[in-house]
Amino acid sequence: MKRFFFQLVAVAGFSSGISASEIDFNRDVRPILSENCYTCHGPDSGKRKAGLRLDMKESAFGKAESGEVAVVPGDPAGSELIRRISTSDKEEVMPPVKHSKHLNPGQIDLLRQWVKEGARWTGHWAFEPVRKPAVPNTDAAGLPIDAFVQARLHAERLVPAPEEERARLIRRVSLDLTGIPPTIGETDAFVHDTASNAYEKVVDRLLGSPRFGERLALPWLDLARYGDTSGYHNDSLRDMWLWRGWVINAFNENMPFSQFTIEQLAGDLLPNATIQQQVASGFHRNVMTSDEGGLIEEEYLNLYVVDRVNTTGVTWLGLTVGCAQCHDHKYDPITQRDFYQIYAFFHNVPETGKDGVRDRNPKPFLRVPSTAQEHDLNRLDTEIAAAETKSQAILKSLDLKQSEWEKNVAARGTGAEPAGPWARIPLDTDGNGITDAGQLVVAKPNGEGTFVEGSVANSYRVSANGWLDYGEKFGFEKDQPFTAGAWLRLKPEGGSPFGKMDATTNVRGWDVEFHGLRPSIHLINKWPENAIHVQAEKDLPADTFLHFAFSYDGSGKASGVKLYVNGEAVKLAIQRDALTATIKTDAPFTIGRRGGISAPFTGRVDDFRIYERALGVSEVAFLGGTATLALASIPADQRTPAQKEQLAKFFRETQAPEFVEAQKQLADLKKTRADLEGTVPNTMVMAELPKPRDTFIKVRGQYDQNGGKVDAAVPGFLPPVPAHSVGKPLNRLDFAQWLVSKDQPLTARVQVNRWWGMLFGTGLVKTLNDFGSQGEWPSHPELLDWMAADFMTDWDTKRAIKQMVMSATYRQSAKTTPELLARDSENRLLARGPRQRLDAEFIRDNALAIGGILNEQLGGKSIKPAQPAGTWEINEMSGYTYQKSTGADLYRRGLYVYWRRSTVYPSFITLDAPTREFCVAQRARTSTPLQSLVLMNDPVFVEAARAMAQRILKEGGSDDASRLAYGWRLALARPPAPREMNVLSKTLQTQLATYTQDKAAAAALLKVGDLPRPAGVDESQLAAWMTVANVLLNLNETITN
C-alpha cells in the first residue's frame, strides 16, 4: 500500500517525490481538486457551475443542481465526481475536454481510493487554528525541531547527515545570521573551543551583533518593496531610509514580531505615537507612486491602495489576496468583497494620485531630526523667542518716542533736514532753488518743460524736449563727497534726469542716466578709460513716483557710490572702476538732461536736493520720506490704519536703529533655523484623513466602476477581530492587532516558514507567498505548527531563529550524494545541511569583508558605490545623475546601496535581486554567465581583490604557502586541502611571472578602485596576488553559505 501511494503522489507532481503513508485530504486530494476543478467548482461565485463547490464539504457531499451527489463517502460508484472524472464520454468527462486541465490515471485512482476509504474531509490546513502538536518520541535526544525532522527521516528510511565540520559550520551560521563571514580568529576560537556550548556561544554572539538586524532586514525590504525612488514613470527620488533604519533597529532590539507588525501597519494610530512609531508606519508608503503628466487621479490612488492590500496579503497572510481584486478568488475563499473590505483600511491616506514631486517626499511625511539637529533646533527656538521678546520690548518703548517725534515733525512741518551744506530745488512753479545758506539758485529754462502734478506739490515734466541750466553749480572734484537726489517718474525712453557733464571731448563730469528703466551713475575724467560707472542690477518701475538718490564718498572708487530708491539701498553692478583724475568740467549742471546737451530725459523730476557730503541710509530715507512725514501733521486719531503703519514703519526704520538691529537679528536667526530645518531628514508616514473616503467594490477591478459600498473588515473565512475591536468602525490599528491576535492562524505560520526558508533554502511550505489551496503542502506540517504555536507565545524573533540554527538539522553537513539527490534533489526531507548561494547584497558584503574593507556603519542614508558610467543616465528623462559616494561610504553594506527601481544597481539585479517595484517573498536563485562576469570584472569585486591581496601580503605571514593558506581561509574559513593549495600555488607562480615581465600591466591592474595604494610595494607581486584573490572571490564556495 505504501508503495502504491508513493507512486501516486509522485505522479501527482506533489512535492519532490516524498513518499507518504496514507491519503491525507489536504496533502493529496485538495491539490488535485484545486488545480483542476476549483475554477468552475470553487470559491468564485461568478464562475461557479452546477451550484457545486468542491472546496466546501457541505456542497461536495450534498446535492448539486442536477440532484446528483458529487461525493458519497465509501461509495465511489455512487459518487458523481468519480463517475464524471473516469467516464470516456467526451460530453460528460470532467474536467471538460476543452478545459486546459486534465486528470491523469494516477490522480483518478487516488480520488477513487479516497472516496472508497470514506472521503475524510478537513478544512484547508492553513486556515485551521494553530495547535501545538506533541513532539514525536525519537531516539535522537535533540531539540523538538530535530525530533520532527528525524521522525520523518526515520519513516523514509533515511538517516541524518553528521554534523558539519566546525570551520564550515561557523561560516554558514555567520553568513546566515549576519551576511558577513567569520574572521579567522572567530573560526579558530570556535574550532578549538572544547566547551559543550561552544556553538551556542557563537550563535548568541551573532544574534547580538548589529549585523543581525541588517541581515534580517534584507528579506523584509523585499516584502516591503523598499526603494529610494518612486518607481513609476520618471522614477523620482525620495527618502525612506529612516524607515529602513527603523526595521534594522527593530530586529536588533528584538522587538516582538507582534509589535513589529502593529507599528509598521498602524504606528501612526497608536495612542501618543512616538516619532519612531510614526516612522515605522512608512511600510505602506513604500508603494510606487507616479508624477506622470496627464494621469487620472482616481486610477493611481486605486493602484496605491491595491498594492497595500496585495503586499499585506503576501507579507502577513501568505495569501494571494490580489487574485480577488477583480472577482472572487478562484481557489481560496477570499471574496471580492473581502478584498475591498481590506482595501478600506488603507484607503484613508491623505495622499494624491499624482504625487506631484520629483526630488522629495510626497505628503504626508514626518521630519525626523537627529539628536544634534534636535538640540540645535531647540537652541534656535530659544534664541528666536528671546530675540522676539527683545524686539517687542523695543517696539513697546518706541510708542512714546514716536509720538514725541511726531510732535516735533509736525511742528517743523517737514521734519529735520539732514545737515548741509545743501541746495534744494522744489520744481513746483519754476526751476529756482535755495541753499542752506539762504542763497538763491537760479535756473535758466530751455525748451518745453512744464510744471505739473508731482510727488510733493508740482514736478518738472519733459519729453526729451527741455532742460533747466544751472551753469557752474555743483562742479565737484573727484575726492569730494556729495549726494544728489530727487523724486522721479520714469518712462521707458529713459535719459539723464540731471547731471553735469561735458558731452564733447572727454565726457568729463558726473550724471545719472537711465538706459530704459535701468539707472547708471557715472563719474568721469575721460570716457571710457578713466571713469567710474555703476549700474543697478534691476530696472526700476515706470509711471510711478519714486525717490531716487545716490551718494558718493569721494574715495575715487566705484564702491564709494551708493544708490537708494525710496530710501532703500539698491544693488549695483560695477561696470567700470578706473577713476584716477579730476571730474571737474566747464559743462553746466542741468536738470532734464546732462550738461545741457546729451541724454535728454523723458519723465518728471521733483524736489531735487544736493548735499556736499555723502548721506547715510537713514538720512536718505528721510530725504525720500517727505510724503510720509507729512502724515505726522495729521492728528493721530484721524490717520487711517495704513497711514499709521506707514508712519510707524518710517519712524522705526529711520529713528530707531536699535529696533532695526533687533529685527535683523531675529530675521537672521529665523533664516538659520529654516536652513537647518531644510537639512533635517524626513520620511513618508501613514496618516488618516479626518473623514474616511468611501470604499466601493470595484466592478471587475476597474478603478472607475463602483459597485456596492463596503466598510473596513477582515476576511470572513478567518477568525473575527479581537473583542476590543468589536462594535466600532474598524481602522488600520484594529486590522494590525487582528493580524497578530491569538486566533489568527496565518501570520505566525507564514513568518516562521519564511525564516525557515531563509536558513534552509526552501520553506517547509515551499510557496512562501501562498498558503492557499494552490500553495504547496508543507513537507513537515507538524513541525510548522509546532514552531508557529511556539512563536505565538512571545513573538520573540531571536528565540525563534536561534531555535532553528541550534537544531542538529541545521548543523548537518551539506555534503550530498547522487543517490540522495535523486531521492530528494531539493533537500525537502532535510537529510543533509542547507547549502545556498548568498543573496546579491551579501555576495558584495562578503567580498568587501574578505578584503578587509567593509565599512560596518549602521543605518543612515543610502550610499552610491561605483557603478558603470551612464547606468542611470542613458535611460533617464529627468536629468538625475548618479553621484558616486566617496571615501568609506563606498564600502558600506549592500542593503544601504541606493535603490533606483527603474535601474537597480547592476550587479544586484544580475544576482537575482528584485526590482522592489512590488512585494517579493522569495528571490529566485539562478546561475548565469552574466553573474560570472560580475564576479570577474565588476570594479567593486576587482577592488575587493586588490584589498584582499594587500591584506594577504600584510597579514598572511612571510612565505607564499602561509599567505596562500591565509587568503584561502579569509574566503572560506576552512584550511585548504593540498590539492587546492597546488592550484593556488600554480596560479600565483604563473601570474607572478606574467606581471614581473609586464610591469605596465601590473600598474594598470592596481589602478582599479578608489582605495589608496600602499606605498613602496612590489607592483608585480601585488598584481599577481590580486589575481589569486580574484580566483578566490569567484569560487562557488565563496558565494555560498
Next chain:
Amino acid sequence: MNDFSSRLQNALTRRTFLKQSTTGIGALALSSLLNPQLFGQSQAGPPVPGALGHLHFAPKAKRVIYLFMSGAPSHLDLFDPKPKLTEMTGKDLPESIRKGQRITTMTSGQKNLLCVGSPFKFAKYGQAGMDLSELLPNLAGIADDCTFVRSVFTDPINHDPAVTFFATGNQQPGRPTMGAWLAYGLGTENRDLPSFVVLTSGGGGQTLQSRYWGSGFLPAQFGGVQFRNAGDPVLFVSNPEGMSSGTRRQLIDAANELNRLALSELGDPAINAQIENYELAFRMQTSVPELTDLSTEPKEILDLYGATPGKPSFANNCLLARRMAERGVRFIQLCHRDWDHHGGLPAGLRQKTKETDQGAAALITDLKQRGLLDDTLVIWGGEFGRTAYSQGEIKPDNFGRDHHPRCFTVWMAGGGIKRGSVYGETDDFGYNIVRDPVHVHDLHATLMHLLGVDHKRLIYRHEGRDFRLTDVSGNVVPGLLA
C-alpha cells in the same frame, strides 16, 4: 568529467527538472535545466531548449526584432491620413466621435478639442496602396514587404502603464516581457550571447524603465540584457585594465579546477552550473566585442543603414540587430526615444523620422537580401497613438497631439507576416476603429503564433496560478498571416 558527474547524470532525469521548474519557484533547477553540461554536453554548439521543450506549431519565425518607438509616434501624420480631419482643422471634434471617452488630464481641461489635420503630404505605395507620409521615404521603398496594421488599440492612456502593457500584457509591473517569455519558452540558439537583447537610442523623452525588458516573475536570466553604446557593450564583459585574456583564461581554469574539487567533495549540482557559466562568460568576452564591432561591415552596408561605427545611433542599432539575428539572438528590442509630441509635432516628427526611417527600412532590405527576413519577425510601433485634436493652440507650423489609445498603427514584416498589406481601418478622424480591431493582446497572440507557440500554453505558475503573456484574452489575427 569525473565519476561524480556521470553518476549525477544517471541520477537526475531531465523530467525531474522540468517538473520542478514548472511547478514552483525551482529556479536553481531551471538553471540546471538550461545547463547542458549537466546532461553530458561540454561544448557550446547545440541550442539550449526552453521550458516548452517542443513547439506547438511549425514556426514561421525563429526570432523577433522589435523596434519600439518610445513616446508614441503620431499615426495621423505618418500612416493614417484623414482628409476630413484636415478639412475640420480648427473646429471642435464632433461628440459623435469623441463619445465621452476618457482622455488624459493634459487635455481634459482644455475648453475645446480642436481637430488638426496633418501638415504632411501623403502618397500611396506598394501593391496595397498604403498611404505613407512624406517623412517616410525609405519605408515607402519597402512597403511591399510590410503589413501596416492601422487598427491596433490599447487600454492605458499614459506612457508608463502603456509601455508596460505593450511589453508585458499588463499595466502594472511584475509580469515578464515578450522577450522574457520567448527566452523562457524557446530557449536560446546561441549560448554565447544573451537570448534577449535591448539596444537604446535617441536622447531625451520618456524614461526607459528596465521593466520594459524585465523578466517580471520569471528568473532574472530571462530578462533583456541592455547593450550599451559606451563602455562595455555588456556590463563587465571586459577584463580590468592590465589583465590579458590569457591571464583571464588561466584564472578561470584555476577557479574551475577548485570548483570541481568542491563538486566532488560536496556533490551540489549548483557548482556544476557555475563551472559551465564561467566557460560561457569567457566565450562572451570574445563573442560580444566581435558582435558589436561594426567596423568590419562593408561600406555599402554602412551606407545602406546610414550607420557610422563608433557613433551611436538608431541606424547603428538596426545594423547590430541584423548581426544579432544572424547570431541567433531570440528577441532583439530596440528602443528609440522622444516621440512624445505634445507640442512642436511637425518639427519633432521630422527629426524623429530623420533618425529612424533609413535604418528601419535598411534593416528589412538587409535581412531580405541575406535570406533572414523569412524567419525574422520585425515589428515597429509605439505604445499608443496620438489624438486627432490639438493639445494647445494650433499655429501654422506648430501644434501638438495628446496620447490616444483607441487606435494607432504598427507595421510588421517578415517571419510569416503577409507582404504588402494594410489591415484595419479607422474613422474619418483617425479616432476610433471601424474595421478589424487588433488589441495588444491579439498582437501578442499573433507574435507567439508565428514563433510556433500557442499563447494559451506558454504559461508559468506564479502565486498559485498560471500566467501567460496574453493574460486571459488575446486571439491570433489570421488576417496578418502570410
